[in-house]
Structure formats: structure tokens, C-alpha cells
Amino acid sequence: MALTADYAVQGCQMLLTLLLAPLLTGFVRTIKARLLRRRGPTPLQPYRDLLKLLRKEVVLADSASWLFRVAPYLIFAAIWVGAALVPTFASGLPFSWTADLIAIVALLGTARFFLALAGLDVGTSFGGIGASREMMIASLAEPAMLMMVFTLSLLAGTTELSAVARFMLNADVGLRVSLALALLALVMVAIAENARIPVDNPATHLELTMVHEAMVLEYSGRHLALIELAAALKLLLYLSLTACIFVPWGMATAGAGPVDYLGGVVAYLAKLATGGLLLALFETSIAKMRVFRVGEFLGAALMLGLLGTLLLFVSRSL
């Protein structure tokens, strides 16, 4: 009975991430609009967009192959599985041991691999420019992310996210230099990976400045809906990850009662709202950088991660 309840909670988490993701994207957009003194759309707008796109027919380019049609489902599945494996409102759920943090990073890599291939599939110059730049960004962001993972797992002695969250809840962790470096690296990677300002602009349709949008330019209808949903899920995933690692307070543990779970959900929603607010504030207060400056930006993230790891190799107390 307890086992079934645990599986039910796991299922709830999967559905919760899926349902919340467009709301988070809409929320960030609304806040950004308000900060720019615009009224902006309601936070529910992404749901409407998705529904509209899902109902439309797909227009495929003549040169598109089967890979172009399969890729959206693959990308969506990989990112959703990744997002569902990050503890959101409760830790220690039944499938949390399926993949550790390294595997979640790699799952995002799988999604990115197929997205870049889909960008190259039609054989247009914009698809190519997007794919090429996305892979350049990723080839610096992924190692930076892994160094962040190294720092965490050296500290917590594990790469399991639930165990990391439990470790961070422990009072004697305290403030540490390596954790601060890891947080900074994670935020920088998250900005780059989610195609936010200053690395990329999610709102732009000025051709030469875009990376992510250029890759998905040929997509339409239900395929585009899935890709948009996957992008929203990825943003949610990174925010949940940051919340789970650095502010794990309020998270319920597996096997707790429904009241605890409800408390966990409320805490999770509050964390997401704070994260979204901060992201919108950051994005409105900074300008986009040239694409070849991204190398320096992410190189700094990589160095921060490496520094954090090195500090821990030198001494466990830093």
C-alpha cells in the first residue's frame, strides 16, 4: 500500500512538472513585461499558445526527413524524464535512484543532441547557425555543469539528488566557499542552457542574434508545441535543481503524509516564484552579449566549478 502511494506521488511529481512548466515561462514573461512598464500577456498565455499550436497542422519542409518528425518527441521525452527525476516537493521518491545528477545532465545532453540535429535536417542556413552555436555553448556549459556536480558530490559524498538534498538540510553544512562557487557556476550554466539574456534572447526574432530560436525555425504545429513545452520544462528543471540543492527547506521526504506533501508543494511553488522573479529582474537589467563573448562567460563558469572542486580536494572544510 505504502509502495503504491509512493508511486502515486512519483506520478504526481511527473504531472506537476509538466503542468507547471508553461506557467513558469508565462510568469517570467509577465514579470519582464511589468518591469518594462508594459502590461504584457497573462501568465496563462503559454497554455493557450500550446493548445493553439497543438491543434494546427504541421508544415514540413520538402527536405525534412524522418528524424525531423521524431526529434520533438525524443527531446520532449528526454527533458521530461530529466525534470521528473529532480526532486521538487519531496525527496527520496521511488524512481529517484534511476538516474543521478550526472545522468540528468547527460539526459539534457541527449535532448540537445537531437535538437541540434533537427536544426541541421532541413538544410537551411539558419538551422545550421543555430545548431553550431548551440553546440559551442553546450560544449562549455556541460563541463561547467559537471564540475558543479563534482563540487556537490565531493561535499555530500553522493551524486544522488535526494541524498544531496538531505545532506544540505543538515545543519552543519554551513556557509562554504565551494558551495558559493558551485551556485554561481550553476546559475551561469542555467542562463546559457535556457537561452536567456545575456547569452541568447528568448524573445528575439532578429535572425543573427538568436541561437535556440534559429534552430527551431522550421518547426510548426504540434512539433513546435512539443519543443516549446520542452524548453519550458528545461527552465523548470534548472530552477527545481537550484532549489533542490541550495534551498531544500520545506521539502517533504518520501512516505510522509499528505499534509507534508502539500506543504512541500507550497514551498516548491514559492521557490519557483522567487526564482522566476529573480530571473526576470536579472534579464531586464542586463544587455545581451556578442555570441563570441559567450565563450569567456562560460569559461568563467567552468573555472568557478573547477575551483570549487579543487578547493574540496585540498580541504573538506572549505
Place this chain on the structure above:
Amino acid sequence: MPLSLLLGLAMALLTVDLHAIAASRRKGCSHRVYGVSLTICIILLGTALAHLLGDRTPATLTLPLGLPWLGAHFRLDALSAFFLIVVNLGGAVASLFALGYGQHEQAPERVLPFYPAFLAGMNLVLLADDAFTFLFAWEFMSLSSWALVMAHHREPANARAGYLYLVMACFGTLALLLAFGLLAGPDGGYDFAAIRAAQVTPGAAALALALALAGAGSKAGLVPLHVWLPLAHPAAPSHVSALMSGVMTKVAVYGFIRIAFDLLGEPAWWWGGLVLALGGITAVLGVLYALMQHDLKRLLAYHTVENIGIIFIGLGLALAFQTNHMYANAALALTAALFHILNHSLFKSLLFLGTGAVLTATGERDMERLGGLIHPMPWTALAFLIGAAAISALPPLNGFVSEWLTFQAILASPELPQWPLKFLVPAVGALLALSAALAATCFVKAFGITFLGRPRSPAAAGARETDRYSLVALFVLAALCLLAGILPGLVVDGLSPVVSMLNGSTRLTAQSSQPWLTLVPVVDVKSTYNGLLVLLFMAISGTVAALLIHRFASAAARRGPAWDCGFPEASPATQYTAGSFAQPIRRVFGSVVFQARERVFMPPPGDARPARLEVELPDPVWDRGYAPIAAAVVALSTRFNAFQYLTIRRYLSLVFGALVVLLLGMVLWR
């Protein structure tokens, strides 16, 4: 008696050889040679598998061959059984592929006689149990593969590649010869049992390790000894390239493991550090070189260099842990390295065979002239895609599992007491992470430019799907990549006898007792991974999403011209090319690592010439390392050239002078 069966089969390969020499020009010979090689490889594979999973008692055999006072010793233990599996799996699949591919061979008489000999040579290296037999088989393997590299010797590039390969192979064997000489001691106990029993001084052991690293590393492609590899591997016919890159480099790794873990005694701490540092540098440089290539086969060959680096990172970690008697962690690192050896042989063979199929269909291996092959060759494209995803370490395929295990081994290393290692290991971890991410970029480029987009040349537009034999071979490998990825627990259990043999009988806990066959390298609170569940979750969520959307939302699709922001350009030349895809990476890394320079030549207004972009990409290893040595050799030989045209009087006086100097030297030394 599995060992005599194995030897007999290796000999049978040589008989196939004799047949091939006699009849290579006749019709049907190609089918016979590859068919028999396939059968023999499958039997060898089965025997080795039975030994590894069965009783595993080492079998030895001495034949009255070779040096008269030594004889030829052969031995089958867990380590050689594992590598026999790798070699013969690759050999069987390459032979199967060649049943179709070999039909297109222009000069079968230059390939068929050497192919079974090459397979036999690799098998004999793994079975050898004394230094003489080992080196003999090693040279046999080198020379037969050299002959295969020179199969199309009329192309000047191939002749140069063959020459460089020969020079480097000689260097490698020389280093191994000296290493065995040091190990055997002045009494010349050349069989491995005597070497194991002998006590060598620490200095001699260190020198032997360095020599083994140079000898095996030059064959495997460790930076800076890798220069021949990206030239020689692509020059051979594709099924041989697959064997050289996927399998022969593993035989070289076997040579290193045999010497470093089995024959040499207790390791010193800096051995592990040296191997680790070399592995890390090799991994990153290999993938950066690969990213800059336009030639598909050369890209794959450079990528082999990267994977060899990853394998050596695992081996270096294992050595470092063994020095400090941390055998549980050493078991983890060794398992990671051995797993990656198996994985790399699977996906690299798959990718080279896929390239072979592309080469047959189009006659091109330059990516800038390919493109859009997914339309005429959907099955080859699917198999190549699986291989590309596997080599990019994407879950749920096999490449990810071995890199994950390597990462876990790195995470166990803060317990190492030596300070240099404490600083080195995280840096190598960063290099490994960087190379994994760059590998994904590299294979987006390789697959995307070759198979996706629109055809860039008439040859690519007129391609046809490859033959059945080749497709079966490709999909056997693709299926194995997937299986090893989703059931890694079984592979790790299969590797455990090898690990315990090399690691003072310590190995990882049995994975088959874990629920769902989850991979739990240390303890389950530290790290777990389950590829099967990841695959299931992805398959279910993707399929359910597709079904729901098609059922309830919309299933309509329409074809139209590409959108491309409203400016679709008909010419396929407007697509991204391999060079332009790699340009951001070249900007970020190339200027530091290669001193890459880009020059834009823009004609003045009114000038009708096209604008040009010139990229200069020097190779620092060649320019700084090899070019000075080559220049010195040439200068010396020009100097000595004068001695070639002397009169007999002068030669006699030279001989006399040399004799006097030597006698004087003897007198002084005494």
C-alpha cells in the same frame, strides 16, 4: 582444451591466408575468405566467452617454436579472454560487413591475403605468454595491418601514411623490446611467469613502465605519439579501418595492461599520475583535432585518439588507487576502463563500417561533398545515428555508462594521499567533462553534415542504400550498443573476473543481485544508474505524448518549401558546411590550442573576384615535436651521405680506425 582450440583457429586463419594468396584474383575468393574468417571469429568469440563466463582456470601451452631455449608459451586467462572477445567480435562483424563491402574492392589481391593474417596476429598477441612470442605476434600484426594500409598504394597520401605508420610501428616495437629486456633481466627469463616472479629494481621498473607506455601508446594513439593514426587508419579499406581503430588499438591497450598491471610489481604513485595526465591531454586534444576535420574517416580516427585518452584516464586512476591499496576504488576505475574498451570497439567499428557504406554509395568521404544521405540510405543513417549518440556518451546508450563509471572513479579520488594527484585528478576530471561535451558537438557535425540537410554533390544525390550483409553488420553493432547501455550490470558482472585478476582479487559487488539490474558501483546511497528504466521512461513518455497528440489534437501534416525566415535559397551551397559548423569551436579553442588563424580576403569594390576565407590550422605536435626530429634526421643523413661514395682504401682505413677506437674504449673501460 580451449587454448589449443584457440591456437588451432588462429592457425586456421593463416591457412585461409595461403588460400587467399593463391586464389585472390579468382571469382568468389572474396566471399570464401570473409566467410571463413567470419566463422572462425565466431568460434573464437564463443570459446573466449565460455572461458570468461565459465571455469576461468588459466590454461597454458608450450610449443617447440621460436627461440630454441625458450619455446613458444601461450596462456589463456581472464584478461586475454576478455580481449579475445573484443577482437573477435570486431573481427566477426567486420568480416560480415566485408561479405558485401568486399565486392566493391578494386584490388582484392592486395587486401584478401593480409586480412586473415591481421586477425590471426591480433589473436596471437593476446595469447602469447613470453616476450619473444608477444613481440613476434605484435610485429606480425603491425606488418599485416601496414600491408592493408598500403592496399591502395597508388594514392600519394596513402604511401605517406604507410611510411609514417611503419616508422612509428618500429619505434613502438623497439620501446616494447627494451621494456621486456629490462623486465627479463640479464639472465633472459623471457617467459611471463619468470618476469612476474623476478624482482626488478624500482628504477628499472619505472623505466620499463615508461617504455611500455611509449610502445603500447604509440600503437594505441596516445598524444604525442598519435600522428600516424589519423593518416593510416583512414587509408585502409573501411572494414580494415574499423578493425584498426576499433580493435587493434585495444590490443595495444592490452599490451599496456599486461605489462603495467600484471608483469610489473607494485606500482609507484607517480605512474598513475603520468598515465592520468597523458590520458586527459589525449582525450581533449583528440576530440579537438577531430572537430577540425572534414574527412569523415579521419574525423573518426582522431576520435579514436580521444577514446584512448578516456581509457587511459581509467587505467591511470586504477594505478593510483592500487599504489595506495584502495582496491575497491581501483576496481571501479578498472571496470570503467575495461567497459570503455568494449564500448569503443562496438561504436567505433559501427561508425567506420557506416562510413564504408557511405563510401560505397557515393565514392566520397569528404563531408563537404556529402549531405542528405538520410533520404536514400535511411537504415545506414539510423545505425550511424545510434553509433554517434553512443560515442557522444548520451544515455541510455553504452558510451554514457563507461564515462559515468569513470566520473564515479574520479569522485572517489580525494582520498588519495599524494598532493600532486589531488591537484591532477580534478583537472583531469574537467578535461574528461570537456572532451565528453566536445564529442557530442563533433558527432552532431559528423552525422548532421553527412546525413542531414540537402545533398552537396551529385554523388551524394545519387546514393543508394547499402547491401544486406553490411546492414546486418551495422545493426548487430547498433543493437549491442543499446544492450550494453541498458543492461550495464550484466557487462560489469562479466568484467569482474578480469578486474579481480588485475586487482588483487578485489572487484565490484555483483550487479546482478541489484533490483532492476541497477548499476551501483560503490554503495546505493552514493550513486546509482539504471539505463533500462531511463529507456523505458523515455519510450513511454514519448510514445504516449505522440499517441495523445495524434488522437486528440492534430495529426495533419503538409509538405512545403522550407521557411528559412522567408528567404529560402535554392542552392545547397547555402547550407552550413562542416567547416562553418566547427567555426565557433575553432574560435573558442582553436586559437589557443592550434594557433589557428582566419584571414578574410575581401576584394575591393568593383572587383568581381569572390571573397575568400582562409583558415590556417597548424598542428603544434607535428610542428614542435616531429618536424625538428625529421629535419635533424635529414640533416644527419645528408652529412653521412659523403660516406657512400668512398674508395675501398678509405673504407678499409675507416674500418681500421673504428677498430682502434673500440679497442681503446674497451681498455679504458676495463
